[in-house]
Amino acid sequence: MGRAQEKGADAVIERILLVVRKDLQLGPRSPIFLWVLILPFLITIMLQVAFGNLFESTPRLGIVDQGSSTVTTSVEAVDGIELTLLDDVDDLKRKVEANDLDAGLVLQPDFDAALQSGARPPLEFYVGGESLASNRVILAVTTVDIIREVEGSTPPVDVEVVALGKEGDPISVRLVPFITVYALLIAGVFLPSFSLADEREKRTLDALVVSPVRLSEVVVAKGILGFVLAIAMAVMTLWLNGALTAEILPLLIVLMVGGLLLVEVGLAYGTASKDINAVFALIKGTGFILLAPTIFYIFPDWPQWIARLFPTYWVINPIYEITINDGQLSDVAGELAIAFVVIVALAFVVAMLTRRLRTKLATT
Amino acid sequence: MSEPAIRVDDISFSYGDIEAVKGISFEVAPGEILGFLGPNGAGKSTTIKILTGQLTPRSGAAQVLGVDVTTDDPEMQANIGVCFEEKNLYDTMSATENLRFFGSLFGIKDVDTDGLLRRVGLADRAKDRVSKYSKGMRQRLMMARTLVNTPKVLFLDEPTDGLDPVSSQAIRNLIKEEAARGAAVLLTTHDMHEADELSDRVAFINEGKLHAVDTPESLKLRHGKRSVTVRLREGDTVTERSVSLEDADAGELLKTAVASPDLMTIHTEEATLEAIFIEMTGRGLEG
Numbered sequence: 001m002g003r004a005q006e007k008g009a010d011a012v013i014e015r016i017l018l019v020v021r022k023d024l025q026l027g028p029r030s031p032i033f034l035w036v037l038i039l040p041f042l043i044t045i046m047l048q049v050a051f052g053n054l055f056e057s058t059p060r061l062g063i064v065d066q067g068s069s070t071v072t073t074s075v076e077a078v079d080g081i082e083l084t085l086l087d088d089v090d091d092l093k094r095k096v097e098a099n100d101l102d103a104g105l106v107l108q109p110d111f112d113a114a115l116q117s118g119a120r121p122p123l124e125f126y127v128g129g130e131s132l133a134s135n136r137v138i139l140a141v142t143t144v145d146i147i148r149e150v151e152g153s154t155p156p157v158d159v160e161v162v163a164l165g166k167e168g169d170p171i172s173v174r175l176v177p178f179i180t181v182y183a184l185l186i187a188g189v190f191l192p193s194f195s196l197a198d199e200r201e202k203r204t205l206d207a208l209v210v211s212p213v214r215l216s217e218v219v220v221a222k223g224i225l226g227f228v229l230a231i232a233m234a235v236m237t238l239w240l241n242g243a244l245t246a247e248i249l250p251l252l253i254v255l256m257v258g259g260l261l262l263v264e265v266g267l268a269y270g271t272a273s274k275d276i277n278a279v280f281a282l283i284k285g286t287g288f289i290l291l292a293p294t295i296f297y298i299f300p301d302w303p304q305w306i307a308r309l310f311p312t313y314w315v316i317n318p319i320y321e322i323t324i325n326d327g328q329l330s331d332v333a334g335e336l337a338i339a340f341v342v343i344v345a346l347a348f349v350v351a352m353l354t355r356r357l358r359t360k361l362a363t364t
Numbered sequence: 365m366s367e368p369a370i371r372v373d374d375i376s377f378s379y380g381d382i383e384a385v386k387g388i389s390f391e392v393a394p395g396e397i398l399g400f401l402g403p404n405g406a407g408k409s410t411t412i413k414i415l416t417g418q419l420t421p422r423s424g425a426a427q428v429l430g431v432d433v434t435t436d437d438p439e440m441q442a443n444i445g446v447c448f449e450e451k452n453l454y455d456t457m458s459a460t461e462n463l464r465f466f467g468s469l470f471g472i473k474d475v476d477t478d479g480l481l482r483r484v485g486l487a488d489r490a491k492d493r494v495s496k497y498s499k500g501m502r503q504r505l506m507m508a509r510t511l512v513n514t515p516k517v518l519f520l521d522e523p524t525d526g527l528d529p530v531s532s533q534a535i536r537n538l539i540k541e542e543a544a545r546g547a548a549v550l551l552t553t554h555d556m557h558e559a560d561e562l563s564d565r566v567a568f569i570n571e572g573k574l575h576a577v578d579t580p581e582s583l584k585l586r587h588g589k590r591s592v593t594v595r596l597r598e599g600d601t602v603t604e605r606s607v608s609l610e611d612a613d614a615g616e617l618l619k620t621a622v623a624s625p626d627l628m629t630i631h632t633e634e635a636t637l638e639a640i641f642i643e644m645t646g647r648g649l650e651g
Binding site: 011015018022025026029030202203204206207208209210211212213214358361362363 | 416442448465470
C-alpha cells in the first residue's frame, strides 16, 4: 500500500501536495493563473503611468568637484537630493548615461572665485535621458539657485510660499492599501475559487473524490496554492512599486493574515459555486465589500469609521500601518485579533460548504 | 466459495422525498461481471455512488472488499476503480500526465503509462493533450485511468455509451480481461447485447427496486418460451410453425419434421434480456 492510501497526517499532507503540484503543473495552461502572475506588473505599469513611483525616488545628483566649491556643500545641505561625489568626469557621464544618476555636475577648479568675480565660468551639467522629467527640473532649479547664492546675487523677486490643502499623504501613498489588497485578492480569491469551480464544472472533482484523496484535502490544496501566490504577488507588487520599505517580518505577518482571510473567501466562493459563471457573479456582487476599505485611504476626508464595518478592514489597516507608518506588530495587535476571529468564522463556513459540496457532487 | 468483493444488504437511499434505491441486496464475487440493467433514473448510478463512498445509504449496509462503504476509508478507495459516464479527464493534460497524476494519488510512483495506453490503443497519442481527443479516445483513456491502480473492484457506469463499434468492442475486451485477472466488475448499462455478452450475472433494477439477479441463461430459460420454430418448404413457399415443448405431442411433431425432406431449419425461441426486463418491470430500458 502506497503512502497516499494511508490515513495518517503524513499521508494527508502528501496527498494535498500532490494536488498542489498538479495545479502548479496545470497553472501555466490556465488563463486565471497567468493573470495572477502578470497582474503585479500590470498594476505597476498603470500606476507609474498615472502617478509615477508610489514612493517617488529622490533626485540623484552626481558632482565632480575639481576644486572645493561651496556649491557642493550647499547641495549636501539640501534635503531631498541624493548627492554622489565623484572624482572622474568620465565616470560621472557613465553613471548618468546608465540612469544611476539623474544628473551630473562638473565644477572646475576655482569655480567659486570665478563666479564671484563675475567671470561667468563654464559649468557642465549632464542630464540622464531616462531620468524622470520632474527630477531633472528639481536638480536644475536647485543648482541654479545655489549658484546664485554663491555668486551673491539677489533674486529679482521675493517669493512667498503658501501651502494649500491639508497636510497628508500623497495619492501615491494612499494607494498602497489598494494595490496590496488587490494583489492579495487576485491570487487569494480568484485562484482557489476559479480552480474549484472549474474542477466541479468539468467533473474532475468527482474523479478525485473516488480516489484516496478527500474533498477536504483538495480544498486545502487549492487554498495553499492561492495563499502562497497571494503573499508572493503582494510582496512583488510592493517591491515593484518601491513600497517594500517596512520591516520584512511584521510586513510578512500582516500579509499572511490578509492572505489567509482572502483565501478563505476564495474557497467559500469556490465551494459554493456550481460553475465559473457563478464565481464571476459572486465576485462581481461582493468584490466591492472586499475592496471597500481601501477607498477610505484614498479619500481620507470620508468618515473613516465606515471602513471598520467591512471585515477586510481588519487586515487592510494593519498592512497600511506597517507599510506606510512603519508600525510594529504591537501597534496592530488588536486589529489582527479581530481579523483572526473573522478567519476562524470563515473556516467554519468553508468547512460547512465543503460538506455541502460533497453531497452536491454525488447528487447532481 | 471466496468472500464476495461487493456485498449489498438491503440498502436504501432517497433524494429528498424521492426514493432512488429501495432496499436492494446483491453480491459480486471476485472475477465476476455483474451487469446492472435498468433505464435512466432506475437507481444504477445512485447504487454505484453508495458503493464508492460518495453517498451514505439511508438504511442497510454495504461492504466493498470487506470495508463498510460508509467509513470513508482510503484503503477501500485505493482498491477500486471507477469509470464515470462523464468523461472527466484533465483536458489540458496529456494522456500520460493524466495517468501519472492519478497513479500518484494511489501512491504509485512509476505508473506503467505506456502499458496502459497500449491496452486501450492510445500509445501513439500519449503526449497529446486530451482536449484533442475524440469521444471514443477519451472513453478509452477513462478506462486506462480506471485501471491505473490495478483495482480489485471495478465500477463501470455506461462505459460504452455512445461509442462507435470498434471503441465499444475494445472496452468490452478490456472488461473481460480485468474479470479474468480476478477483478469484480459492476457494470451499469442499458445495452442488453453488451450485458448479455459480458455479464456472468445480470441484475434488473427499476424505480429503485431489484427485480431479478441471475445468469442471463437462467433468466432466458425461466422467462423465455419453451418452444421451437420449424421452417418447412411447401412448393415455392416457406411455412413456419411454432411447436410448444409443453404440448404432449411435441416429440412426435418434431420427429416428423426432422424426417421430412422439406425441413429447412429448426430453432429455439429464446427470450431476449430486454423482453424479460419488460415482462418483469412493465417498462423498457430506453429513457
